[in-house]
Every structure is written in C-alpha cells, then in structure tokens.
Amino acid sequence: MDTRQLKTLSAIATHGTFAMAADVVGLTPSAVSQQIHALEQELGVKLFDRTSRPPKLTAPGSQVLELARQILLLEDDTKTALRGDQMAGTLMIGSVRSSALNLLPTALVHMRERYPRLKTSLRISLSSTLIADVASGRLDAAVVAEHMGMPNALRWSPFLREPLWLIAPEGTEDRDILRLLNTRPYVRFKSAVPLANLIDTELSRLGVVTQDVAEIDTVSSIVTCVRQGLGISVVPHVALAGPEDAGLIRLPFGTPQATRQIGIVERTSSPRAEIISRLHEVLAELSGEHGLPRVGPEGAGRDG
Numbered sequence: 001m002d003t004r005q006l007k008t009l010s011a012i013a014t015h016g017t018f019a020m021a022a023d024v025v026g027l028t029p030s031a032v033s034q035q036i037h038a039l040e041q042e043l044g045v046k047l048f049d050r051t052s053r054p055p056k057l058t059a060p061g062s063q064v065l066e067l068a069r070q071i072l073l074l075e076d077d078t079k080t081a082l083r084g085d086q087m088a089g090t091l092m093i094g095s096v097r098s099s100a101l102n103l104l105p106t107a108l109v110h111m112r113e114r115y116p117r118l119k120t121s122l123r124i125s126l127s128s129t130l131i132a133d134v135a136s137g138r139l140d141a142a143v144v145a146e147h148m149g150m151p152n153a154l155r156w157s158p159f160l161r162e163p164l165w166l167i168a169p170e171g172t173e174d175r176d177i178l179r180l181l182n183t184r185p186y187v188r189f190k191s192a193v194p195l196a197n198l199i200d201t202e203l204s205r206l207g208v209v210t211q212d213v214a215e216i217d218t219v220s221s222i223v224t225c226v227r228q229g230l231g232i233s234v235v236p237h238v239a240l241a242g243p244e245d246a247g248l249i250r251l252p253f254g255t256p257q258a259t260r261q262i263g264i265v266e267r268t269s270s271p272r273a274e275i276i277s278r279l280h281e282v283l284a285e286l287s288g289e290h291g292l293p294r295v296g297p298e299g300a301g302r303d304g
Helices: 003-015 018-025 029-043 059-083 104-114 127-136 177-183 194-205 219-227 273-286
Strands: 089-096 118-125 141-145 154-168 185-189 211-216 233-236 249-252 259-267
Touching (some): 003 018, 003 029, 018 029, 029 059, 059 089, 089 273, 104 118, 104 273, 118 127, 127 141, 127 154, 141 273, 154 219, 154 273, 185 194, 194 233, 194 259, 211 219, 219 233, 259 273
Parallel strands (some): 089 118
Antiparallel strands (some): 141 259, 154 259
C-alpha cells in the first residue's frame, strides 16, 4: 500500500467514477483499476461494488477511505512541518450547526487570503461528535459552545461572548419581558445543544410558562418565524446580523442579561496550534465588541 493508491481511492470517492479520477491523478482508467485491484488484494477486502454503475464503495471501502484521507493529510502536514511552513497544509475544522456558522466561513476566507498555502476542510456536526473527532485526531479543531465534560487532553478557548435577546415582531409595543413571555405565542428552540438548555434554564428561573406555538431546531429559522409574526423567541446576538433583522424588537433576556460563549476546541499538544491560534484571532476580530482574546494554555477556558 502506498500513498499513490490512497490518492487514487480518494479521487474516485470525490469525483464519482474511475474515469474522472483518472484525469485528476494523471493516469489512464485502466491504470486506476489496476491500482484499486492491487490495493484490494493487499488489504484482502473489496473496496467497490462493481455491479453498480458507477461502482459504489463497500462498507470496508468506506472505512479504508476514511483512513486513507487521514494518512494523506498526515503526509501533507509532515512535509509542511519539515519545510518549516506553519501556515500551510490542510486544516481540518469542524463546527456545530448554529448561528456561529455565520462567522466561520468568513474567517476561513480571511485565513485563505492571508495564507495562500493553507487549505481548509470544514465539517458540520453535533458538538459531542466534533469533540470526539478532535480528541481522536480526525479533526484539528472545532468551533463549539461551552460544553460540559471536556476531556483533559483538549483545550477550549472562547472567542465570542454574546448576549441573548428576546426578539419580537416589528411593531410590538409591549416592552415588559415577563408579560411578553407569559402571554405571547412563543417559538421554542428545541435542540440537544447547550444553547437550548441555557435558554430553557433561564425561562425556568424566571418562572415563565410560555405559550408555545412551534418547536424549531435551527436559530435562523426561528428568527424567520418571528420576523413573519408567528411569535416571540430568544436568540443569540450573532443570529441578528442581517439587515432584514433591523426591524425586530430586541429586549435583554434574563436578569442580568444571559450570555453564551463559543470557542475553539483543540488538542493540548496540537501540531496545528499556530494556525488555530491565528484562526481564533480572526474569529475574535469578526465578533466585534463581543470578541474575546485568546489566553495561554495555562489559562485557556474549559467549562465544566
């Protein structure tokens, strides 16, 4: 097994057919077939189901593909490290599916402009999955909210502390938070993420009994529902960045106003620490007045 075979396998999975992969790796289709056959012989498994058109990865093939991509990234990072170029190679970054995702693509574009030799690969998933993938090395880092039970081998560094707002449709005249929450139709954020738990905990502390009209698992959809007049809700500050949200009524949620933090989780001994540190700086800059500076390893935040 060599990296040429692994690159060919990855190209097939990415481009869909042996013929298209052949163009990418600079081989003939027959040479691609020979490489895959040799790899199958060496590993003792069938990587592709050739009865389908185009051939599809088998279950063992998918497992080999994941390992192949990790090996190729390690090869790329090793060459980069030996050249002494810390701002090159591929940064494997994950993010939760939340309003934080509004910031991350912009930050990655900034990183690409500043460091042309740096490549990024973004994966969206649940925070628990992302944390496990960072711990195992499948990801270099991930953007997640405050999270209980962070493993000791990981470091979480917040770059954003943002307030939570009760939002109401344009034209709402009542400014009494408790009266609004107890009497107006309420759009609930229903998701197995820390933000939803934070909001529900504060509602309980306030003694509120909401009049739920919807349960929605994405913050952006909640903002849309409120904008259209379905009801009121509670969302983080970063979810209200669009010009179309300027007319929404915003009232501080909680006493004192509740906040949530989002940060980057990485391994304490990460070989990509310098790149991750620069990404943290960019994210903090994009967070504006709510951005947080990165602290050293000895003081980096871990909620728990």
